[in-house]
Amino acid sequence: MKTADPELMRAINRLTVVDTIRRFGPIARVEICERTELSPTTVSAITAALLDDALIIPTAVGDLRDEATRGRPRVQLALNPDAAYVVGVRLTPDQITVATTNFRADVLESLTLPVRLDRQPAGVIADLVEDGVRRSVADANLPMSRIAGVCIGLPGIVERDTGICRRGPVFSEANVPLGKSLAERLAVPVTLDVDVNLAALAEHWFGRGRDLDDFLVITIEQSLGLGVIHRGEVFRVPGGLSPDLGDVVITAGDGSLKRLGSVASLSAILADLAREIGGDHAAITGRPDRSVALARDGAEAGYATVAAILARAGRTLGVSIANLIALFAPPRIILTGLGIALGKSLLDPLMQAVRENTPNGMDDVTEIVHEIRGEDMWARGAAAMMLRDLYGAPWNTTGPAMRRLTR
């Protein structure tokens, strides 16, 4: 339980105002009052401070009410896109994606380096990330000094608090202190997080979770991820460790125990396909997007072996999703990641397994949606994660009293 004082009070209200402006675009002060249930006085004071700090700007006085309304026109307020810039980075075993965004998490520049990271030592990967960040920032015509922070997302077991990647498909080593290492190289705050948390935040800010404050995000990528938004916040335990869906143990058809990730992750599916169909294994693992398209087309064209592999993965994943429904009872589950592009051959068995295994009486609780997202979505999530901290951070002025003195 935290102790409350006026400062905290202001911080809370300030954050709700900033978040309201972020979510509801250019918005007038009156409307902020309605949405936040704060008094006009408070909204006026807070927006004045935000304007002072140039975190928000007044936009066109265009009135969205039915034209020809009487009275003083509303001044629409919006986030100042240039208030700060951040960089979002996403690492997968196959590539590095870097995106520079403005204060609204609009992507200004993004680039993708196709590198097989799992073959490289941690030092080399840190070098590559550093280069990527500097390059992307330069492409956006910004000096590094204007970058307020960098957020890096990667799969595996990641301690956000310490910036250490305990284990994951990206690093061959264990306990890599990537956060600290990059903060030193770039001389900028760097946070580390599980990639799926970024996906979850991205869905909450820009995607299928905008209208909800509680949902689950499952990413089907080289590895399987689970992100939880609970009461509007990314769900974390204090240690900063994050759940990993791929680590869940299931019983295989032959009775042996396996990790879910070794059956239903994209890398497992593609490996199965390569083994069954033969084909060029290197080519398949090197270009997952192409392999996914091939697999989808194959299954839909009626190749039974391919369809069977996808169906098996779908069913297995579906059972685990039903278990998540039993445990979390979320109003919505968002499926995303490259794996979604495998199409109905994967998703139909998945949905059926979910239906069959959802506990009685909970059929109407959870809605399942899916969405294919590009690389930018992940990087944008990383940027959002960084911005979230920034919005809450203390800026120049404290309130109206101080401003009155300095003017």
Place this chain on the structure above:
Amino acid sequence: MKTADPELMRAINRLTVVDTIRRFGPIARVEICERTELSPTTVSAITAALLDDALIIPTAVGDLRDEATRGRPRVQLALNPDAAYVVGVRLTPDQITVATTNFRADVLESLTLPVRLDRQPAGVIADLVEDGVRRSVADANLPMSRIAGVCIGLPGIVERDTGICRRGPVFSEANVPLGKSLAERLAVPVTLDVDVNLAALAEHWFGRGRDLDDFLVITIEQSLGLGVIHRGEVFRVPGGLSPDLGDVVITAGDGSLKRLGSVASLSAILADLAREIGGDHAAITGRPDRSVALARDGAEAGYATVAAILARAGRTLGVSIANLIALFAPPRIILTGLGIALGKSLLDPLMQAVRENTPNGMDDVTEIVHEIRGEDMWARGAAAMMLRDLYGAPWNTTGPAMRRLTR
């Protein structure tokens, strides 16, 4: 995001003070300052209000510092046990337990009615609970008017917000509005909750979770339950639905899908034993505590069939617990419930399965403890659940300003 005002501020701080007094027994104001990091001014004001409302009382001025300390002695403050009374109820398929407690959740009177509830219609069960509550309150020499609330815990899928039991082993019907029905009968606020949430809160307040704000509680009873304490609060999704571990789907040895509850719950274990060993099935299901003792003794005396059944249940549960570690990464998992009395024949295979299936790199994250608890613990948890609301409720006075006027 909630909007903050002075009233909320006070409510928060007031609650932290009450909670500090509850947790750290008779405690002086100075020490409250240290623990809560509130200023002496604030603590003084809040405790004055609490004293005014008779929610707390000064106890012996005994100084626990090394005797012969100089200076003004500390006044120890404690919860006033008689500030209010609540009733906790727990329903299982076999019995109803009712406990009347004071403001400190000390059990004053408790009684257990052995009734096979699953044979009765909802109306009859509500009658029985009403009688039990009235009886227990009368036994404690209290009029019903002094009861501030009743909390009822039961297994199954329970909507706390609406007071409806969607489904569970207690009721043969679905969607029983037990909360509303009892609130009308008793003319007292009644809340409904999943029994395991009560167990979790009880562990947090009085048991193995006192020192932590994040942990999992798994109850092995007729059904399997999962309770989550997250950042000091019972974890709930907005709908008020609660997770049910028994509903998790697993793959059985023969490849078929089963609910975990149909393999590793106490009722499943006892049914397996009855089937395998023969014996008097009715007797075994009617007195679970006796059956558990018999099973434990049998397994430890070397009866291979019995040991095998327990080992299988233990392993299965262990795998699911490893999955919970993968998903929640809690610092501790507390196993409790009647099933713990099955002893090492169940727990050893369980712990081994947990060890074998915990994801790499997370072996040192979660500590597993177990504890046998009596019926009172559950009812006490129910009382605590009710008190939690009461502590936060607004009482007579608002603050020092008002008192100054009225005096």
Place this chain on the structure above:
DNA sequence: ATAATTTATTTTCGTCGCGGAATAAATAGG
């Protein structure tokens, strides 16, 4: 026995943030 010292609690005072009410600003319509 009385004064000095020490520690706990309360009181005084200044500040901050909130909300309500009055005021100012900006526009449309007559």
Place this chain on the structure above:
DNA sequence: CCTATTTATTCCGCGACGAAAATAAATTAT
């Protein structure tokens, strides 16, 4: 040009917090 209307700001009072001073209630020293 004046009035009605809607939006935004300012003024004012209140409650809450914290710092510091004052007070209270002991123990120790003289």
